[in-house]
Amino acid sequence: MPTRGIQAIRGMNDILPDQIYLWEFFEQVVRDWMAAYGYRNIRMPIVEQTDLFVRSIGAVTDIVEKEMYTFLDHLNGDSLTLRPEGTASCVRAALEHNLLYAGPQRLYYSGPMFRHERPQKGRYRQFHQVGAEALGYTGPDIDAELIVMCAELWKRLGISGVRLEIGTLGNTESRAVHRARLIQYLERHLGDLDEDASRRLHSNPLRILDSKNAAMKEIIDGAPRLLDDLDEDSLAHFERLQQILRIQGMNFEINPRLVRGLDYYNRTVFEWTTDKLGAQGTVCAGGRYDGLVEQIGGKAAPACGFALGVERVLALMVENASEIPCPVPDxxxxxxxxxxxxxxxxxxxxxxxxxxxxxxxxxxxxxxxxxxxxxxxxxxxxxxxxxxxxxxxxxxxxxxxxxxxxxxxxxxxxxxxxxxxxxxxxxxxx
The missing domain is CATH 3.40.50.800 (Anticodon-binding domain)
Structure with missing residues (x-):
């Protein structure tokens, strides 16, 4: 009986020499782009303690409940997880090495992330992200800078057809008010909720608004809007963000249903989306997460950031027929x-x-x-x-x-x- 050849794990792809020049071109553009805005590179391990992600991302999220690659280290009994995203690792590293004692930090990272999802075009089990984290900055100006940075990257890469959606999640108190109103509304539609929505009704009702189930669309469209429950400070922050973006000539759409898939976000949230990649339309997403530093164990500090999917950006570059020099010998x-x-x-x-x-x-x-x-x-x-x-x-x-x-x-x-x-x-x- 012939020996079966060993193949790569499903959803974890080889990047071959004929493809790598595109990655290397992108990586060089990213290095120059980040340097232009004063962001410094940081590199974190791909394996972290599981509790870091449970505590930061949220126990009642798809990532923690269904997608993390978690295993027991049999040498010492620790529960370890392949990182599913980079923000928590970056904040952990900044705290562990006391980076914030020197003042606010502009940091960026790149590398593989891991989630056990059903592989399809633009969604893989090992995928790559570039992330930027601005730690220690309070105002909406840093939120705007991160958004404008992304627009500059699309320009440098020759990418068009990417739309910006922005929203706000308010602060903890305004979200608590909204949460109570949302639960009350959803309980009136209990018989029409799908399994995920029913399970999250009392644990994480805001995530129901991010459902991709078409049968839930009418219920979601009729749900109370978080914008209507915003506290004054969050509303002023959001209005100032819009003002800065308009002054910078940015086109955007306010999406009152914009909910990030991680629990640590507050106030500003944003996404860059496209129609050119089929179902995987989100190219880049981020927002403010002022409570995460304290949540992980540090002294309370404001923060904001984003992450973009490298494979999706590269697909857009190909779709846009960007001129990419292919290195050849002289x-x-x-x-x-x-x-x-x-x-x-x-x-x-x-x-x-x-x-x-x-x-x-x-x-x-x-x-x-x-x-x-x-x-x-x-x-x-x-x-x-x-x-x-x-x-x-x-x-x-x-x-x-x-x-x-x-x-x-x-x-x-x-x-x-x-x-x-x-x-x-x-x-x-x-």
Whole structure:
């Protein structure tokens, strides 16, 4: 009986070399974008104590109840969880290392998150996020900055067709008032609630408003609005946020039913959505979470942040046909014969020392076979070294992407000549 090959876990995908250039381009844009706004990189472990997520995200949420990868560490009996999101880990790290003692912090992170969901396009069990967290800032100006930052990212990536929705969850007191009104309203429709809504009616009724069940739409549309129960401070915060966004030329829609899937949010919430990705329309989401720092065990401090789904953003880049440079070698070094082999090694090393990308052919092969390899590599030029070149201490430079003559050059001038030819191939000179 043949041995079955081992495959990747469902919903956890390999990123292959032909795809990675898109990721690397995105990651470089993100680094430059975050630096432009003064956000510094932080890197947290992918495994945390389970209690961190239960305490921060909320015990009665889909993530904690159904989606977390939680396991027992048999060496010491600890309950551990693969991180399902980054905010709680980032706040934990900031508290553990006393970052807030130095004042407010602008931080960002990127990396894999894990949730046990049914895999589909744009939703995976190992997925990647970029998150920004502004810790220690109170006013709506930081909320607005995070939103404007996202709009700038879409511009840098050449993405269009992304809409901004904003809302507010008020403070704890106004949510308590609204919660009582909402429960009273939903109890009048008890027979029409689905299983999830019935289960959450008294534990987490606000999450019912985020239901994707079409049969619940009429009930949700008729539910009391949190905006009508806002306290004065939260209302003023929300109105000032809108004012800043309008001054910055931002288009947005107020969504009174906008409810984040994590319990730690308060006041400002926002989402960037699109119609171009099917059911997985949320590209980026975030908001304010002023109680989380204290909830995790620190001294009370305001905070706001967002997270964007990398796979979804990359899909939008492809959908928008964004121009993404695919890295290719500058030169592919072809050689035949012992003397040519030694010279080829020297030539390749010299080109790299000069900052050029050079692939040295390894293994056997005729000049014709090696030329096919050179062409398939995407290199702009082939560096050819045969018996004649080796005896003369020279190389031949053959353009692979344009109809131009092959030229010979001395070893010492080869790098400069190749650089000159590469400059002439740049778009502004073409």
């Amino acid at each position: 030169a592919y070094v072809i050689h035949q014969g012992e003397a040519a082999h030694d010279l080829a090694w020297k030539m390749a090393r010299q080109l790299r020392d000069e900052g050029l990308k050079a692939v040295l052919h390894c293994g056997e092969g005729s000049f014709k076979a090696q030329m096919r390899k050179a062409d398939a590599s995407g290199a702009r030029f082939a560096i050819i070294i045969g018996d004649d070149e080796a005896q003369a201490g020279e190389i031949s430079i053959k353009p692979l992407r344009e109809a131009a003559e092959q030229v010979r050059a001395g070893l010492m001038e080869a790098a400069d000549l190749l650089k000159k030819n590469l400059r002439e191939l740049e778009p502004e000179n073409s």
